[in-house]
Amino acid sequence: MQNRLKYWLLFAVVSALALTGLSTAQAAFEDDEACLMCHKYPRMGRVTEDGVFRSYSVPPEMFSNTVHRNVPCRDCHNYIKELPHRPVETGVTCDQECHTKKNPATGKPFSHKPVYDLFQNSVHARGKIAEGLDANKPYCISCHTNPLYNPDQTEPPKKVVDRCELCHEKLDFVTQWYSHTSRRVLEVKRSGEEIVALCSRCHSNEKMLERHAAAAEEAGEPLGKKFLIAAKSYEESFHGKVTKYGFEGAATCLDCHADQENYYRGVHGILSSRDPASPTHKNNRVEACRQCHEYADEKFLAVDPHPSFDAKYNPVLHKAEAIYGVVGNGVVIALIGLSLFETFGRRRDGVGWRIRWGSTWWRRSKRKRKRIIPK
Numbered sequence: 001m002q003n004r005l006k007y008w009l010l011f012a013v014v015s016a017l018a019l020t021g022l023s024t025a026q027a028a029f030e031d032d033e034a035c036l037m038c039h040k041y042p043r044m045g046r047v048t049e050d051g052v053f054r055s056y057s058v059p060p061e062m063f064s065n066t067v068h069r070n071v072p073c074r075d076c077h078n079y080i081k082e083l084p085h086r087p088v089e090t091g092v093t094c095d096q097e098c099h100t101k102k103n104p105a106t107g108k109p110f111s112h113k114p115v116y117d118l119f120q121n122s123v124h125a126r127g128k129i130a131e132g133l134d135a136n137k138p139y140c141i142s143c144h145t146n147p148l149y150n151p152d153q154t155e156p157p158k159k160v161v162d163r164c165e166l167c168h169e170k171l172d173f174v175t176q177w178y179s180h181t182s183r184r185v186l187e188v189k190r191s192g193e194e195i196v197a198l199c200s201r202c203h204s205n206e207k208m209l210e211r212h213a214a215a216a217e218e219a220g221e222p223l224g225k226k227f228l229i230a231a232k233s234y235e236e237s238f239h240g241k242v243t244k245y246g247f248e249g250a251a252t253c254l255d256c257h258a259d260q261e262n263y264y265r266g267v268h269g270i271l272s273s274r275d276p277a278s279p280t281h282k283n284n285r286v287e288a289c290r291q292c293h294e295y296a297d298e299k300f301l302a303v304d305p306h307p308s309f310d311a312k313y314n315p316v317l318h319k320a321e322a323i324y325g326v327v328g329n330g331v332v333i334a335l336i337g338l339s340l341f342e343t344f345g346r347r348r349d350g351v352g353w354r355i356r357w358g359s360t361w362w363r364r365s366k367r368k369r370k371r372i373i374p375k
């Protein structure tokens with residue numbers, strides 16, 4: 001009951017604010033549903049039961065720069081049916097159908113469901129509300145934020161839109177469609193470095209990975225051999241090193257792990273290397289390397305894209321490293337030992353530790369040998 005009262009109070013305050021502000025701020029896009037009448041206010045929000053402030057503010061100038069600026073609020077927030085709104089449970093999921101936007105190719109209501117379904121068959125499958133281990137996997141919004149797809153807001157070239165306008169008559173229409181397609185044609189996408197950073201955010205989180213590996217082991221479906229060290233070992237690889245220094249073209253995570261038949265589909269359908277349909281499955285690996293290394297064959301696969309010196313992963317490399325270690329350390333220890341012996345001998349001889357004329361040999365030795373370097 002008390003909760004109800006709180007809702008009404010907040011509702012009343014916000015409504016009053018909205019009505020007074022109505023004439024001043026103008027929405028930068030068509031707010032047909034008048035949601036921004038209330039939601040444009042910067043401090044609009046609510047303190048949750050856990051004492052956390054949750055912002056409900058949607059700044060119009062920010063929203064009008066997002067990829068979804070043409071989608072009416074309620075196409076996504078379809079559970080908002082009345083004012084004041086009822087408490088929200090699941091919220092917006094990425095497989096919803098738009099009520100107003102149709103897919104011009106199929107004539108059906110637009111939806112990301114095809115991507116969503118693909119994703120649900122991938123190694124990262126999870127729902128929006130996830131608990132336990134599933135919560136460690138990425139959801140759509142873990143990877144997708146708006147700035148990436150709106151790199152610049154420059155006007156389209158006049159020469160092009162003038163041509164479109166000749167037939168379509170409305171400049172708004174052609175500008176919108178030009179922007180819609182040009183971003184994709186110009187390949188606005190993540191750079192190699194950004195992809196590695198995206199995947200490494202989770203795949204270098206050792207504690208989280210260990211929990212997953214342990215749970216999978218327990219369930220009798222162990223994860224991949226390189227699961228625990230994937231990101232770290234990639235950094236050690238040739239590809240990782242050159243990518244780190246900004247070289248575009250060397251293999252990044254998605255060049256190998258995403259099916260390249262349709263890259264954009266592939267990135268959402270990543271499979272484990274144990275799955276025969278995965279490009280990283282041992283039967284498909286040569287093909288994966290051949291995308292770039294034209295002459296790759298079975299022998300080429302001896303080069304591990306996830307190299308490790310750990311005995312658990314590569315006993316041969318581990319032994320080689322161990323031998324190098326012994327030899328390397330041996331040489332250093334022998335050198336230091338030799339110097340110590342020499343010093344000890346000289347001290348016994350009474351030769352002091354002083355550098356003069358570029359030498360410590362400056363005093364007569366106890367055994368009466370002449371050790372003084374003439375001037």
Ligand code: HEC
Pocket residue numbers: 007010011014015018033034035036037038039045046056073074077080083084085086087088
């Ligand atoms: C008259 C003012 C007003 C209008 C108009 C309005 N809202 Fe709200 N909205 C509120 C208030 C107040 C809250 C906070 C309610 C609460 O704490 O439960 C809120 C909360 C929300 C929330 C968060 C709910 C939650 O509990 O997580 C969403 C989502 C939302 N509104 C969407 C919309 C959409 C979409 C529209 C347009 C159809 C809209 N609102 C129109 C006042 C308004």
Ligand code: HEC
Pocket residue numbers: 035036039054055056057058063068071072073074075076077088090091092093
């Ligand atoms: C493309 C879909 C989409 C559109 C269009 C959209 N939103 Fe949202 N909105 C989301 C998602 C996703 C969230 C994150 C909260 C969640 O997971 O439910 C969110 C969060 C919110 C919240 C905070 C709710 C909370 O519980 O924290 C408010 C308020 C809100 N949106 C209002 C609006 C308003 C007003 C508009 C129109 C101007 C709008 N949204 C348009 C998808 C959308």
Ligand code: HEC
Pocket residue numbers: 094112115116117119124138139140141142143144148149184188189190264267268
């Ligand atoms: C692990 C990260 C990741 C997750 C999770 C993810 N995506 Fe993507 N998505 C990408 C990458 C990478 C691209 C390729 C473009 C790029 O490089 O940004 C992409 C591209 C897209 C595109 C094409 C965008 C455009 O304008 O060209 C859509 C649409 C899309 N994803 C929707 C989704 C949906 C819906 C989900 C949830 C079911 C999802 N993605 C989950 C990484 C991800």
Ligand code: HEC
Pocket residue numbers: 104160161163164165166167168174177178
């Ligand atoms: C010579 C005239 C002409 C020019 C120039 C032209 N269009 Fe079109 N456009 C058409 C016609 C006619 C159709 C309908 C085609 C059909 O349905 O087969 C169309 C269809 C479209 C559609 C599909 C609309 C829908 O809802 O199905 C888009 C989008 C579009 N044009 C954008 C553009 C853009 C952007 C340019 C400039 C780069 C452009 N057009 C230049 C004549 C033209």
Ligand code: HEC
Pocket residue numbers: 123124133136137138139142195198199200201202203212216222223224225227253254257270271272273
């Ligand atoms: C939000 C965290 C997160 C992000 C971001 C992420 N992953 Fe994952 N990934 C996981 C988790 C957690 C698992 C373990 C899934 C399980 O337990 O089955 C996993 C599993 C995998 C597996 C299969 C492991 C196996 O042994 O079956 C591959 C391959 C993989 N991820 C590749 C990638 C690539 C490539 C990217 C970047 C595009 C990426 N991941 C981004 C969290 C993430």
Ligand code: HEC
Pocket residue numbers: 196199200203223224225226227230231234239251252253254255256257271272273274280285305306
């Ligand atoms: C040159 C190709 C290549 C690149 C680049 C690459 N991988 Fe791999 N990855 C593989 C292959 C092949 C395997 C299987 C290796 C094995 O089992 O010995 C694998 C295994 C894995 C595994 C273990 C799960 C499984 O499917 O066996 C994960 C997780 C993983 N990679 C993530 C990543 C991430 C994250 C990146 C980027 C930081 C990355 N990979 C870069 C080829 C690559």
Ligand code: HEC
Pocket residue numbers: 238239242249250251252255256285288289290291292293300301303304305
């Ligand atoms: C997306 C393209 C791409 C893919 C896929 C790819 N590589 Fe590479 N790789 C490169 C580039 C670029 C270089 C740097 C070439 C240079 O300048 O020497 C490189 C370098 C190498 C090198 C260093 C020595 C050399 O030949 O130059 C090895 C070894 C290697 N890759 C192995 C592999 C293996 C094994 C696979 C498959 C599991 C693979 N690569 C997949 C692009 C790729």
